[in-house]
Amino acid sequence: MKVAVVGGLGHIGLPLSCLLQIKDRNVIIIDENAEIIDSVFNGNPPFFEPDLKENLAKALKKGLQITDDYVKISECEYVVVTIGTSSSKKDRLNFDNLINKVSENLLPNSKLILRSTVDYGTCSKLLSNKIFQEKNIILGYCPERIAEGKAFDEMISLPQIVGAKQDKFFEFEKFFSTIGTQTINVSYEEAEFIKLFSNVYRYSEFSLINEFKNISLQFGLNFERIFEVATFDYPRLKNIAKPGFVGGPCLPKDTKTFVENFNQNNKIIDLFFKTNEIFLENILSEIKNNCSSNKIIFLGITFKPESDDLRGSVAYELLKTLISTGYDIYVVEPNISHEAIKEKTYLYEDIKDQSNYVIIGTNHEEFKSYDFKDKEVLKIGNN
Numbered sequence: 001m002k003v004a005v006v007g008g009l010g011h012i013g014l015p016l017s018c019l020l021q022i023k024d025r026n027v028i029i030i031d032e033n034a035e036i037i038d039s040v041f042n043g044n045p046p047f048f049e050p051d052l053k054e055n056l057a058k059a060l061k062k063g064l065q066i067t068d069d070y071v072k073i074s075e076c077e078y079v080v081v082t083i084g085t086s087s088s089k090k091d092r093l094n095f096d097n098l099i100n101k102v103s104e105n106l107l108p109n110s111k112l113i114l115r116s117t118v119d120y121g122t123c124s125k126l127l128s129n130k131i132f133q134e135k136n137i138i139l140g141y142c143p144e145r146i147a148e149g150k151a152f153d154e155m156i157s158l159p160q161i162v163g164a165k166q167d168k169f170f171e172f173e174k175f176f177s178t179i180g181t182q183t184i185n186v187s188y189e190e191a192e193f194i195k196l197f198s199n200v201y202r203y204s205e206f207s208l209i210n211e212f213k214n215i216s217l218q219f220g221l222n223f224e225r226i227f228e229v230a231t232f233d234y235p236r237l238k239n240i241a242k243p244g245f246v247g248g249p250c251l252p253k254d255t256k257t258f259v260e261n262f263n264q265n266n267k268i269i270d271l272f273f274k275t276n277e278i279f280l281e282n283i284l285s286e287i288k289n290n291c292s293s294n295k296i297i298f299l300g301i302t303f304k305p306e307s308d309d310l311r312g313s314v315a316y317e318l319l320k321t322l323i324s325t326g327y328d329i330y331v332v333e334p335n336i337s338h339e340a341i342k343e344k345t346y347l348y349e350d351i352k353d354q355s356n357y358v359i360i361g362t363n364h365e366e367f368k369s370y371d372f373k374d375k376e377v378l379k380i381g382n383n
């Protein structure tokens, strides 16, 4: 089975490409980011994901190929699209152009798997596309549902939703059985809704608790104490989210897509964006009111703990706002190299005496062993 993974150097495409190649599929990654091809080909993943480096080495040894040449699509029985998508004009145009390039090169009767998150209605639009009809392309919408940091476990353990025509489902069942993943057949529209709704639900859940924190602050109440007491030994609130930043590469942008797709402007879900804006404004006020000097130690700026991903990171947004307001910040971010961001980063040991005020934007495991004696620590969320 020869497989092309378009956008295969990204967070979703690269782990999948490695896993398929390790399972003896013949994989060719096609990615427009030509600058990093050599480096990945030499075994260096462009981002951190547990077990990725080891699996990339194994996949390369087994013949994983990488190119920026779309013509290679015409050699493949299965083509998987994993490029970044969102409801922004630029990303939508990129997706449409990419689909045109892919469809020009697809072999007749080949299988096209959309793995990127797409707008509701995308599949039915593609199926009415003339080239798709002429070439009899078999389309499957198989959205990725893994969480970053769990790719190699969850690619196998999570059931794979497959939006496909019932009589063609077996083609996708066969594809995913290669990596041992259970598949569930639904309609295209159901698959599109499931992917978006799941992320919108999580965005709403994290935002709702922030809404309660915003309200309690308005009424002069200590929400940390309220939360602690309310959840103590109380089964109904056992799995409740904690207040904190809601960001990352998926939840906010998929919520925006959902709101747009289903015309939910100014309705409940859309209002959560405002909740999170107010949540951030409240944090800024708290810092201004409680930090007596203009020097601050800022720990963790990635969008979640144990990640090196800055996409959609509200902690990073807070850092940039504080810098632009005139604060002198000592950033400690063990997961990001010095070259990756323009802000200077430090080791905690080297700067811990520079300020008594510490903000934990993103709580990496490493920070739990830091000495915060005599410090005022503002911990914003994530554990």
Ligand SMILES: NC(=O)c1ccc[n+]([C@@H]2O[C@H](COP(=O)([O-])OP(=O)(O)OC[C@H]3O[C@@H](n4cnc5c(N)ncnc54)[C@H](O)[C@@H]3O)[C@@H](O)[C@H]2O)c1
Residues within 6 Å of the ligand: 006, 007, 008, 009, 010, 011, 012, 013, 030, 031, 032, 033, 082, 083, 084, 085, 086, 094, 098, 115, 116, 117, 118, 144, 145, 146, 147, 148, 249, 250
């Ligand atoms: N990151 C996650 O945890 C996650 C989880 C579930 C679903 N998703 C979805 O998966 C998709 C991919 O996300 P990601 O985080 O892997 O994005 P990413 O930005 O990490 O990777 C996208 C890759 O596509 C390449 N690319 C972009 N346009 C291209 C084009 N026109 N031709 C060829 N290559 C192109 C980029 O160079 C990049 O390597 C998105 O739709 C996202 O919503 C992501």
